Amino acid sequence: MNCAIMVLCMLAQMSSTGPALSPAAAQHLEAGIAAEKSHQLETAISEFRKAAEAQPDAAPAYLHLGEAYMSNHQYGDAVIPLRRVLELDPDLPSAHLLLGYAQLAQGYAADAIPHLEKVHETGALGIAQMQTGQVSEAVSNLQAAVKQRPNDPDLLYYLIQASEMLAEQSTDTLFTNYPDSNRTHQRRAQNYFALHQAAQAEQEYQRALAISPEVPGLHLELGQVYAETAQWSNAEAQYRIETQLQPGNAQAAYRLGEALLQEGHAKEALQELRRSNDLQPDMPETLYIFGKAAFAADDLDAAQKAWTRVIAIEKESPLAAQAHFGLAGLYRKQNKAAEAASEMQEFWKLEGRNSHTGDGRR
Amino acid sequence: MRFQGAAGHSMNRGFFRSGVHIPAGFAVLLLTLAIFSVGFSTPTSPAVFHLVQPKGLDFVLQNSPTSQKYLIETMPGGVALLDYNNDGLLDVFLVNGGHIIPPMAGVENFDRHDRRYWNRLYRQNRDGSFTDVTEQAGLAKAGEGNYGMGVAVGDYDNDGYPDIYVTSYGKNILYHNNGDGTFSDVTEKAGVAGGGWSVSAGFFDYDNDGKLDLFVTRYLDWDPKRSKSCGNGIPAYCPPGEFPAVSNILYHNRGDGTFEDVSVPSGIAAKKGHGLGVAFADYDGDGFTDIFVANDVVEQFLFHNNGNGTFTERALDAGVALTTDGKMISGMGVVFQDYDNDGRPDIIVTELPRQLYTVFHNEGRGIFTERTLETGFGLLSGANSGWGLGLEDFDNDGWKDVFVAQGHVIDNVEKFDSSLRSLEPPLLAMNHHGRFERANAGSDLPVAGRGAAFGDLNNDGWVDVVTTRLGAPPQIFLNNGGKQHWLSITLRGTRSNRDGFGAKVTVNGQMRVATAAGSYLSSNDKRLHFGMGSAQTASIEVLWPSGIHQKLNDVRCDQFLIVKEPEHP
Numbered sequence: 001m002n003c004a005i006m007v008l009c010m011l012a013q014m015s016s017t018g019p020a021l022s023p024a025a026a027q028h029l030e031a032g033i034a035a036e037k038s039h040q041l042e043t044a045i046s047e048f049r050k051a052a053e054a055q056p057d058a059a060p061a062y063l064h065l066g067e068a069y070m071s072n073h074q075y076g077d078a079v080i081p082l083r084r085v086l087e088l089d090p091d092l093p094s095a096h097l098l099l100g101y102a103q104l105a106q107g108y109a110a111d112a113i114p115h116l117e118k119v120h121e122t123g124a125l126g127i128a129q130m131q132t133g134q135v136s137e138a139v140s141n142l143q144a145a146v147k148q149r150p151n152d153p154d155l156l157y158y159l160i161q162a163s164e165m166l167a168e169q170s171t172d173t174l175f176t177n178y179p180d181s182n183r184t185h186q187r188r189a190q191n192y193f194a195l196h197q198a199a200q201a202e203q204e205y206q207r208a209l210a211i212s213p214e215v216p217g218l219h220l221e222l223g224q225v226y227a228e229t230a231q232w233s234n235a236e237a238q239y240r241i242e243t244q245l246q247p248g249n250a251q252a253a254y255r256l257g258e259a260l261l262q263e264g265h266a267k268e269a270l271q272e273l274r275r276s277n278d279l280q281p282d283m284p285e286t287l288y289i290f291g292k293a294a295f296a297a298d299d300l301d302a303a304q305k306a307w308t309r310v311i312a313i314e315k316e317s318p319l320a321a322q323a324h325f326g327l328a329g330l331y332r333k334q335n336k337a338a339e340a341a342s343e344m345q346e347f348w349k350l351e352g353r354n355s356h357t358g359d360g361r362r
Numbered sequence: 363m364r365f366q367g368a369a370g371h372s373m374n375r376g377f378f379r380s381g382v383h384i385p386a387g388f389a390v391l392l393l394t395l396a397i398f399s400v401g402f403s404t405p406t407s408p409a410v411f412h413l414v415q416p417k418g419l420d421f422v423l424q425n426s427p428t429s430q431k432y433l434i435e436t437m438p439g440g441v442a443l444l445d446y447n448n449d450g451l452l453d454v455f456l457v458n459g460g461h462i463i464p465p466m467a468g469v470e471n472f473d474r475h476d477r478r479y480w481n482r483l484y485r486q487n488r489d490g491s492f493t494d495v496t497e498q499a500g501l502a503k504a505g506e507g508n509y510g511m512g513v514a515v516g517d518y519d520n521d522g523y524p525d526i527y528v529t530s531y532g533k534n535i536l537y538h539n540n541g542d543g544t545f546s547d548v549t550e551k552a553g554v555a556g557g558g559w560s561v562s563a564g565f566f567d568y569d570n571d572g573k574l575d576l577f578v579t580r581y582l583d584w585d586p587k588r589s590k591s592c593g594n595g596i597p598a599y600c601p602p603g604e605f606p607a608v609s610n611i612l613y614h615n616r617g618d619g620t621f622e623d624v625s626v627p628s629g630i631a632a633k634k635g636h637g638l639g640v641a642f643a644d645y646d647g648d649g650f651t652d653i654f655v656a657n658d659v660v661e662q663f664l665f666h667n668n669g670n671g672t673f674t675e676r677a678l679d680a681g682v683a684l685t686t687d688g689k690m691i692s693g694m695g696v697v698f699q700d701y702d703n704d705g706r707p708d709i710i711v712t713e714l715p716r717q718l719y720t721v722f723h724n725e726g727r728g729i730f731t732e733r734t735l736e737t738g739f740g741l742l743s744g745a746n747s748g749w750g751l752g753l754e755d756f757d758n759d760g761w762k763d764v765f766v767a768q769g770h771v772i773d774n775v776e777k778f779d780s781s782l783r784s785l786e787p788p789l790l791a792m793n794h795h796g797r798f799e800r801a802n803a804g805s806d807l808p809v810a811g812r813g814a815a816f817g818d819l820n821n822d823g824w825v826d827v828v829t830t831r832l833g834a835p836p837q838i839f840l841n842n843g844g845k846q847h848w849l850s851i852t853l854r855g856t857r858s859n860r861d862g863f864g865a866k867v868t869v870n871g872q873m874r875v876a877t878a879a880g881s882y883l884s885s886n887d888k889r890l891h892f893g894m895g896s897a898q899t900a901s902i903e904v905l906w907p908s909g910i911h912q913k914l915n916d917v918r919c920d921q922f923l924i925v926k927e928p929e930h931p
Contacts, residue, residue: 196779230744262740264797292686296736325688329681332729344678347688 025055032064041072052081059088059095066098075105093119104128122148123155130162135169138162182211186218189225198229216246223255227262235259243272250280258289266296284313291326300330321350409804410756410790411827411839418492419454421482423812425832426462427773431597432589433582433605434531435462436771437561440512440883441750441830443817444524446499447543451486452817452887454828455501456836457528458482460509466586471506472532481510481528490820500544501526501537508532512813512883516565516574518615520860524888529560529578538619554613554621559584564879566642566651567859568628568667570907573615574859577630579637579655580608596777602658607634610655610663614671629673635660641698641880643707644866645680646728649909651864654682656693656711656882666728679729682709682722686732691717695814695882697753700724700873701737701762702796707875712748712766712882715782719743719751719766738798742791747771750814750882754825758846758893760872761793765803765839767811767829767882785809788829788839804839811837817887823848823920825891830883847894847919856927857908861888864907867925869900894919 021029032047048065051058062081069078079102085095100115104124109131116125126142129135142159149155171187178184189204205222212218223238239256246252257272273290277283291306307323307330314320328343423439442455460472460479473479483499484492496502504510508530515524523539533555537545549555559581565574583606592600609631613621625631630653639656646652650667657663661683665673677683685691695712702708706724713719721737722730734740742764750767757763768786775782785808791798810832819826824841831837849869853862853876865876869892878888894900902914902925910931917923 230741232741261735264735264738264740266736295686295731296733322688325684326686329686329731332679332681333725333731335727340679351688 019057021051021058021060022055025051025058025061027051028054029058029061029064032068036064036068036071041068044068045072052084057088059085059092062088063092063095063098066095066102070098070102075102078102079106091118097121100124100128107131123152123158126162127158130158130165135162135166139166180211182208182215182218185211186215186221189221193221193225193228198225201225214245216249217242219245220249220252220255223259227255227259232259232262236263248279250276250283250286253279254283254286254289257286257293261289261293261296266293269293270297270299270302282309282313284310284317284319287313288319288323288326291323295326295330300334303330316350318350321347324350407802409802409842410792411804411841413805413807414838414840415835416490416492416838418487418494419484419836419838420494421456421458421484422478422835423456423458423830423832424461424479425459427833428462428464429597430464430466430589431591431593431599432462432464432466432586433584433599434509434559435459436599436773436832437581437812438509438511438832438883439813439830440510440529440562440885441813441815441828441836442513442515442526442878442885443815443819443828443887444515444526444878444885446483446524446526446539446545447485448523450821451488452819453486454484454492454836455513455515455526455885456482456484456830457510457513457813457883458504460504462509466589470509470586472509474504474506474508474510477502480504481513486819495543498543500546503547504528505530505533505535508535511560512562513885514563514565514576515878515885515888516576516863517860518565518574518576519619520573520855522860524861527554527563527565527576529556529563529883531559531584533557534560534563534578548619551619552621553623556580556611558608560611561638562640562879562881562883564640564642564877564885565861566653566863566877566879567615567907568612568651568653568673569614569671570650570858570864570909571615571617572855572857572859572908573617574861574863575615576613576621577640577642577653578611578613579640580610581636581638581658582606583608593774593778596774598772598774598778602636602660607636607660609634610637610640612673624671628671629675630665633663633665633675635663637663638694639696639711639880639882641696641709642864642877643698643875644864645698645707645724645730647706649907651907654696654698654709656696658694659690659692661690662693662711676728681730681732685717685720685734689717691720693720694747695749695751695766695880697751697880698877699753699762699875699880701753701764701793703761703872705868705871705873707873710751710753710764712751713743714747714771715745717744719748737796738791742789742798742800746786746789748789749812750829750884752814752816752825752827752881752886754816754891755793755848755872755893756790756825756841757792757844758824758848758895760870760893760895760897761795762872762893763793763801764791764798765789765814765816765827767814769808769810769812769832773810773832783808786811788814788827788837804842805837809834809837812882813884814881815884815886816881818850818889818891821922823850847896847898849892849894849900849917849919850922851890851892851902852888852922852924853890853904853906854924854926855906855908856929857910858906858927862904862906862925862927863888866905868903868905870894870897889922 028047028051032044035043045068051061062085066078066082082099096115096118100112103112109128112128122141123145126138129138139162185204185208189201192201219238219242223235226235236259242252253276257269260269270293287306287310291303294303310323324343324347328340331340438459440457443452482496485495512529514527523541526537528535538548561579563578591597612630614624636658650669653665655663664677666676692714693711709722711720723733746768747770748766753762766789770784787806790801790803792801813830824843827839829837855862862876874890878885900917904912
């Protein structure tokens with residue numbers, strides 16, 4: 001986490017406030033800061049301790065000492081001087097921040113929370129709350145932290161973990177309090193599906209549907225169970241019901257189109273995929289499979305437009321590579337050798353790039 | 363990882379923001395779910411075949427599975443249907459694996475001197491029983507150090523008797539048919555021992571000189587010392603990408619009983635792959651037979667015959683290297699025949715689960731388009747591992763149907779994915795005007811199917827199937843027959859090779875390429891079978907490799923017809 005800069009800023013502020021330092025304390029403090037700058041942490045710690053001994057009411061000396069301990073990963077040793085700082089200056093933000101970190105690092109999450117709350121350090125606070133079982137608060141704080149620092153993998157990791165814990169807690173509540181509700185069966189079905197147990201997933205979805213046949217999404221999910229187990233006619237039937245329940249649901253139309261294409265009914269697939277694209281335009285995968293359906297239905301103009309659009313949207317992704325490959329085949333069919341060769345060139349270029357980035361299929 | 367839909371495209375990421383929650387890493391699990399039900403449902407329609415266990419056919423394919431998971435163990439073995447003694451009855455030749463004693467130390471003998479590990483030739487008797495004639499035919503010696511794989515059959519010396527070529531991990535063997543019920547090992551003289559890991563092979567005449575040449579696919583640069591297990595703690599066979607690719611071999615028949623390895627000058631050796639199946643046809647109608655090699659997880663190869671002794675690999679340009687989504691396929695078996703009766707040979711490739719058996723439709727002008735979904739294979743595959751296959755008209759309705767021997771390559775795949783099965787029943791799909799639908803093969807017994815050969819075993823006018831199974835006897839699917847008419851044609855080349863391989867035979871609008879090759883490791887009945895539906899007479903056109911165009915009109919159906927190539931155009 002990028003807290004070091006923040007702490008240094010606070011330390012700089014701290015150094016310019018509070019009671020005047022005695023010459024001896026000031027001398028040791030400066031020596032400690034110099035040693036710290038040159039990465040001589042042991043020397044710095046020694047100097048800061050001397051400064052604190054020279055002037056026991058000098059908060060900056062304790063604060064620097066705590067911070068030096070932290071830098072040296074001596075979190076337990078950091079706690080005592082940081083507590084002393086707060087005795088001397090109870091509202092000092094940098095001390096709260098460092099003490100919160102030190103306690104969290106040692107596993108004392110509950111003790112860390114008030115200090116982290118005091119300085120609104122939402123990232124560390126979220127982690128501490130997660131560890132103390134305050135999961136929904138943790139999710140909220142981690143989301144705020146991620147918003148501020150979107151490229152921090154640690155924060156993203158903890159947000160994922162907290163979100164999963166929250167989902168787990170909610171699931172437990174659902175299962176315990178409403179064991180026979182349609183949502184309980186739906187959630188069970190999703191769990192079975194994740195565990196490869198398609199037969200059980202199907203059973204649970206059917207139970208959910210028996211209770212609430214018109215709940216949006218259930219038929220769609222059941223259709224996906226059938227689709228992923230290659231029962232395409234069953235999948236198609238479920239998707240059809242979903243499209244009737246939710247005529248405005250682009251995904252349902254997309255799924256139905258996909259099932260129809262899989263069954264070899266390209267023209268019917270084309271209708272649904274066109275509808276999906278109308279409902280939610282420019283979804284790259286919808287456009288890609290639309291291109292496939294159009295190609296299969298011998299509507300080469302529509303296929304060309306769809307795949308060209310995929311490339312415009314996706315630029316260099318694996319899907320764009322697939323669209324180039326599709327266009328190459330289309331141009332070959334149209335006896336346009338030069339265009340086909342050009343598309344193949346683009347395909348290989350992207351394939352090579354994607355394989356280097358680990359995103360390719362080869 | 364992006365969730366790949368079963369139709370081969372990625373899922374709409376946007377949908378998942380508001381739709382069903384898919385946890386990270388779930389995609390792989392979902393993909394594997396595409397395995398349930400498809401391969402294991404038995405249609406309720408009447409069975410096209412019934413399984414028989416003919417008396418005397420006591421072969422067991424000894425692949426010797428070990429805990430070391432040597433890759434060769436899971437790849438055999440071939441079957442050939444041939445009439446070696448010209449008595450009018452199809453005989454059966456079966457390739458055996460060998461004995462593996464782990465750990466393999468390097469050069470192994472595979473105990474091929476032991477009867478259990480012999481290849482076998484079974485002569486068919488008039489009563490439908492078989493007699494093991496392996497020893498008396500001189501085929502008992504499979505060669506120590508050869509772990510058997512596949513078989514090709516062709517009359518390479520045009521003496522009227524089919525010769526046998528056996529491929530191996532080790533060295534391949536050419537057995538010359540002496541015409542008196544015996545064979546001679548002529549490998550050394552002929553110069554066709556190959557080496558490394560050979561898989562499928564086939565005879566064809568690439569230079570139209572009237573003498574059959576020989577093509578051999580090779581799989582991997584593998585040996586026991588470099589063997590490894592790839593199961594993340596659970597021993598399992600490795601995917602081919604773990605080992606270096608190798609080139610295939612083309613032998614040119616000199617006509618004096620010897621062959622010349624022309625792999626390099628012909629351009630064949632320029633492409634390295636993981637070759638398994640091979641099939642031949644003149645896909646662009648230029649009069650020269652081309653080669654399709656089913657490659658395992660590299661691009662498929664289509665070697666275009668330039669007509670001057672060289673080949674150019676054109677799979678990408680022709681549209682058969684990858685799927686329509688630009689993805690690699692695990693090509694294993696292949697057939698190169700016309701499924702939609704448009705007169706042009708198409709290609710069907712069998713593959714692993716999560717891929718669909720790929721149908722490449724020949725559009726003419728030397729290009730193909732994938733029509734896997736349009737032909738119904740989206741509903742027929744995706745859950746199965748296909749090996750040997752045939753495109754034959756099993757119900758004699760005038761449309762060629764598909765039969766696939768199936769079984770997962772990993773014999774303990776259930777340990778990795780409970781939705782997969784190592785043993786699978788075969789697939790039979792009937793062709794309804796270009797669209798295939800699952801049919802009742804007469805057995806839903808799950809097996810480790812591998813090789814498959816097609817031919818009319820009992821000469822009743824209905825095509826039968828023989829498949830091989832790892833660690834088990836072959837399965838013989840006898841066709842239950844029906845009321846439709848048929849015609850079986852044996853070509854007798856004079857200017858062309860005697861078997862007429864490479865000829866394009868059209869009967870009442872249906873086309874077949876004359877060949878015994880295709881499938882996986884196996885060799886089919888060389889007779890060309892045509893289902894005639896309700897027709898009782900036929901018009902036949904034969905375009906011989908020599909270029910001679912022969913026409914026969916008002917030919918009576920329901921007969922075994924020999925068509926001799928005219929001596930003069």
